[in-house]
Amino acid sequence: YLTDEHVKATLTNVRRAWLEGHEIGTHFNGHFCSGYGTVGNWTPAQWRSEIAQAKAFVKEWRTNTGWTDLPALPFDYEKELVGGRTPCLLGQDNLLPTARELGWRYDASSPGGTQVWPEKKNGIWDLPLQAIPFPGHSFEVLSMDYNMLANQSINSTNAPAYNYPAWREQSAGAYISGFKRAYETNRAPFFVGNHFEHWNGGIYMDAVERALTHIAREKEKGADIRLVSFRQFVDWMDVQKPEILAKLRTLDVGQEPVGGWHGFLKDPSATSSNAA
Structure with a gap:
């Protein structure tokens, strides 16, 4: 079980994350x-119960802890x-009706998934992890720290440290x-x-930080990039013209x-209107 200090740190960090613009979703319980x-x-009924419990943990923390300060x-x-x-990317089919x-x-x-534009599944935007290039290999890897680890240290979270520099570089490169x-x-x-874990000496946290720093610097140099939450992304997707998304x-x-x-992206409806 988590200590009081862990729970208080979680409350502090969740509060800070939201105030800094991050979305608070759920990985369930x-x-x-x-x-x-x-x-x-x-x-679907079990997923509904799980979601209700997840909400209760967040909404009723004062009652659960007794803390008032x-x-x-x-x-x-x-x-x-x-x-x-x-959890473990399982159970989506029965989650979606409840969601x-x-x-x-x-x-x-x-x-x-792959690096293509997403679509909806059962009326919900489906945003999968994506297969991305894996430096030094002919196969691709899913865009998550655990999948890097599984291919590098065969599920060990505390492999010999001499591997860490190369694995860190490989993960950031991916x-x-x-x-x-x-x-x-x-x-x-x-x-x-990303799991925010210190697996294999924290190299996957380092890799994500390095990658996001690279992307942010490209944006600072003028690249047309947005670093957004899933919620912000689907807000944008929902106001695009369906024919453009198609x-x-x-x-x-x-x-x-x-042709560039x-x-x-020329609006086909505008072309039809002009022709008429």
Whole structure:
């Protein structure tokens, strides 16, 4: 169980994260990934119960802890919670009906996607982890720290330290390569998954920081980049013209628009209107 200090640190960091502009979603309440009770077998009703419990943990922390000397969280979690990612990327099919009924906007639980423009599944934006280039390998890796680890240290979180510099460089290189491929070709959104763990000496935290620093510096140099939350992203997606999104989805991984972006994104309805 977490100590009082851990719980207080969590409250402090969640409060700070939201005030700095981060979205507070959910990864649900535990990694119940194997055996009879695996989330992969949960019903929509069980997901509804899990979400209700997740909300209660956030909303009722004063009651649960008995603490009265800490400031309230600065958001209403009933309104804030509009998406999440399931434990171990399992159970999405039965989660989605419940998510839709609750008014969720997106789900990030797909067990693996590619760097293409997303679409909705059962009325919910489907934002999967993406296969990205993995330096030194002919295969690609999902854009999350655990998948890097699984390919480097075969699931060990405390491998011999002499491996760390090369693995750190490889992981950062994977994220940066994924960003570059999307930015220089089809401009698909780039998603990164991270557990905020100190696995293998914290090299995956370092790798994510290095990649995000690289991306932010490209933005500072004038690149057309936005660093946004999932909620901000789907807000933007929901106000785009459906025909434009459909055209963007025709671009495959690493595929640039023929003739450049101006011609590719020309509004077909405007062309039809002018012709009439």
